[in-house]
Structure formats: C-alpha cells, structure tokens
Amino acid sequence: MTDLTVLGAGIFGLSVAYEAAKRGARVQVIDPHGPGAGASGGVVGALAPHAPENWKPAKALQLQALLSAGAFWRGVEAAGGQPAGWARTGRVQPLKDARAVELAQARALEAESLWQGQARWFVREAGRPLDPQSPTGLVAQDDLTARIHPRMAVPALVAALTRLGGEVLRTGDLRGTVVHATGAAGLRELSETFGRPIGRGEKGQAALLAFSAPEAPQVYAPGLHLVFHADGTTGLGSTSERDYDDPESTDARLEALLELAVQTLPALKDARVISRWAGERPRAATRTVCLAPWPGREGHYIANGGFKTGFAMAPLAAGLLCDLIFEGRDAIPAAWALPA
Numbered sequence: 001m002t003d004l005t006v007l008g009a010g011i012f013g014l015s016v017a018y019e020a021a022k023r024g025a026r027v028q029v030i031d032p033h034g035p036g037a038g039a040s041g042g043v044v045g046a047l048a049p050h051a052p053e054n055w056k057p058a059k060a061l062q063l064q065a066l067l068s069a070g071a072f073w074r075g076v077e078a079a080g081g082q083p084a085g086w087a088r089t090g091r092v093q094p095l096k097d098a099r100a101v102e103l104a105q106a107r108a109l110e111a112e113s114l115w116q117g118q119a120r121w122f123v124r125e126a127g128r129p130l131d132p133q134s135p136t137g138l139v140a141q142d143d144l145t146a147r148i149h150p151r152m153a154v155p156a157l158v159a160a161l162t163r164l165g166g167e168v169l170r171t172g173d174l175r176g177t178v179v180h181a182t183g184a185a186g187l188r189e190l191s192e193t194f195g196r197p198i199g200r201g202e203k204g205q206a207a208l209l210a211f212s213a214p215e216a217p218q219v220y221a222p223g224l225h226l227v228f229h230a231d232g233t234t235g236l237g238s239t240s241e242r243d244y245d246d247p248e249s250t251d252a253r254l255e256a257l258l259e260l261a262v263q264t265l266p267a268l269k270d271a272r273v274i275s276r277w278a279g280e281r282p283r284a285a286t287r288t289v290c291l292a293p294w295p296g297r298e299g300h301y302i303a304n305g306g307f308k309t310g311f312a313m314a315p316l317a318a319g320l321l322c323d324l325i326f327e328g329r330d331a332i333p334a335a336w337a338l339p340a
C-alpha cells in the first residue's frame with residue numbers, strides 16, 4: 001500500500017487525499033488549523049464558467065472540470081454519507097445595455113459549438129422570480145454553472161476520506177509521498193524558497209444570508225456573485241483586495257457589496273446576515289492552478305493556485321495529480337507548471 005501525506009486540509013488537499021484513498025493509498029492529511037481553515041472555509045462556492053468565446057486550453061480544462069464535477073461530488077456523498085451541496089442550477093446575468101445584449105447573443109452562438117452541446121447559454125426576457133434587475137429587460141442565462149456549499153463540501157470530503165481509511169490530523173510525521181496543498185501561505189513559502197514570485201494571497205470578503213432558494217440559478221453581476229445553497233442559505237461575494245494587513249477581517253467594502261446585492265436582487269432586502277467572512281485566495285503568478293513535482297525534492301508535489309475557481313478545479317486537479325503519482329501518467333497541462 002502506498003503512503004501519502006497531504007499538507008493542507010483545504011479543497012485542494014482534501015480532494016487529492018480522497019482521490020488517493022479511492023485508489024487504495026494509505027492517506028494522512030496534516031493541517032495545524034484543521035479542515036477548511038483557509039480559503040476553503042468560505043461561503044460562496046460558485047462553479048461558474050468563463051464566457052464561451054476566445055477559446056483556449058484553460059477554458060477547455062475548465063469546461064472539463066465543470067462537466068465532471070457532478071460525478072465527483074456524487075461519489076464523495078456516496079462514500080461519506082454526507083451532502084456536499086453540489087447542484088447544476090445555472091446562472092443568470094443582467095444585461096445593462098444594447099452592447100451587452102449583442103455580446104450575450106454572440107456568446108450564445110459560440111456556446112453551441114464550444115460547449116459541445118453539453119450546456120447552453122441563452123438570452124431571454126427578465127421577469128422570472130429571483131431574476132436580477134436588468135436595465136434592458138433581458139438577461140443572459142446558462143445551465144453549465146453549478147454551485148457547491150464550501151461549508152458542506154469540506155466536511156463531506158473529510159467524511160468520505162475517513163470512511164476510506166484516511167486520517168485528518170493537526171500534527172504528524174511526514175510519511176511516504178508528500179503533497180503540499182498549503183494555499184496562500186504555501187505560495188509565499190515557495191516564492192521565498194525559489195527566490196522568484198511563485199504566488200501570493202489575495203483577500204476576499206463574503207457573507208452568508210438567511211435566504212432560501214435552493215433551486216434558483218445563481219446571479220452574477222460585475223463584482224457580485226449570489227449563490228443559493230442547498231441548505232437554505234445564500235452566499236454572497238466577493239471583494240478582491242491586494243493590500244491588506246488582516247486577511248480575515250471584514251469592513252465597509254463588504255457592506256457596499258451587501259447594498260449592491262439588494263439593488264441587484266431586491267428580494268434580499270430583509271434577508272438576515274448570518275455571518276461575514278474573509279479569507280485569502282491562493283493566487284499563483286500564472287493566475288491558474290499550480291500542479292507539479294517540487295523541483296529537486298523527490299517524492300514531493302505541489303497542488304495549489306485555485307485562486308477564484310479553486311472549488312471548480314480541485315477535483316480535476318486531484319485526479320490528474322493522482323494519475324501522475326500512482327500511475328506515472330503525466331496528463332497535467334503545461335499551463336499548470338510552477339511559474340517560471
């Protein structure tokens with residue numbers, strides 16, 4: 001039986017650990033702060049595609065990740081017996097002017113070929129319950145976007161891993177192959193180790209509202225995601241901040257986002273704020289996933305760089321890393337190499 005130690009119990013570390021345990025490895029996850037202590041302990045969980053246009057390998061990978069996510073999360077739920085909050089509920093966006101409508105219509109045509117008939121993007125009249133305010137009276141909708149509830153998904157992964165014989169620990173000795181999935185702190189450490197900018201953190205603030213609409217498509221307007229969760233709450237995010245002293249504090253920027261949310265979706269006016277939350281996204285210099293052997297350190301690997309799409313990309317990244325570690329099959333895209 002192969003031994004694997006994963007450092008970091010965020011979505012990247014836990015997904016790798018679960019995938020490895022499924023393949024029969026003896027897995028331990030070590031995180032001094034416990035599961036979901038970093039960015040993965042948030043409240044938003046949008047699994048949303050890039051716009052269907054200007055196709056490139058990164059978009060193709062993201063499409064693959066989004067289309068395969070349902071099977072991954074159903075497997076996690078079956079293995080651990082706990083719901084993860086995944087559903088492909090789609091997404092609605094307001095269209096602010098004629099130019100935005102034209103662009104959305106062009107994207108609808110592009111989606112027909114680029115999304116290979118597996119998902120649709122279309123323009124329709126606004127007016128359904130929980131549609132956002134839209135100056136043109138039209139909205140763009142897609143049925144590819146899904147959602148996950150970070151606060152359900154992380155415990156669901158821990159439950160699945162544990163049932164498969166894995167352990168999640170606060171401390172422990174490294175055993176066997178080691179995967180470093182240590183988020184923003186890990187990117188800073190790698191930058192210091194290699195003396196070049198591998199990555200850093202980027203702060204984001206978000207809130208959880210007592211507003212129940214678990215079947216509704218999520219709402220996206222510039223700078224605002226509204227995600228209606230399976231447990232009858234709604235996640236709202238997010239700010240993007242480069243300069244900060246305290247990565248975990250919330251402030252007036254979040255209050256402004258809450259106001260924008262009510263302007264965009266007036267039905268939220270009386271929704272109680274259950275909690276305010278902030279965390280650090282792991283932002284690689286390449287702005288994409290970093291999935292690579294640790295240069296010069298045999299048996300050590302890096303799984304990081306989820307940035308704004310970590311929940312969307314972690315299952316696919318976990319599968320590719322385990323293919324490499326356990327089967328020697330390297331199908332990791334070149335774009336996910338450690339930043340040069």
Ligand SMILES: Cc1cc2nc3c(=O)[nH]c(=O)nc-3n(C[C@H](O)[C@H](O)[C@H](O)COP(=O)(O)OP(=O)(O)OC[C@H]3O[C@@H](n4cnc5c(N)ncnc54)[C@H](O)[C@@H]3O)c2cc1C
Pocket residue numbers: 007008009010011012013030031032033034035036037038039040041042044045046047181182183184185186203204205206225237238239278279280281282303304305306307308309310311312313
């Ligand atoms: C406000 C906000 C909104 C977001 N919204 C979305 C969204 O809608 N959709 C989406 O897909 N993504 C979203 N993200 C991004 C997503 O949360 C991240 O990409 C993802 O959580 C990163 O996961 P990770 O496992 O790499 O890092 P983390 O979750 O940060 O986990 C890293 C873990 O490593 C541990 N650690 C650190 N150092 C060590 C060490 N030396 N040894 C052991 N453990 C260590 C930490 O305690 C931590 O638990 C959002 C992020 C934020 C901040």
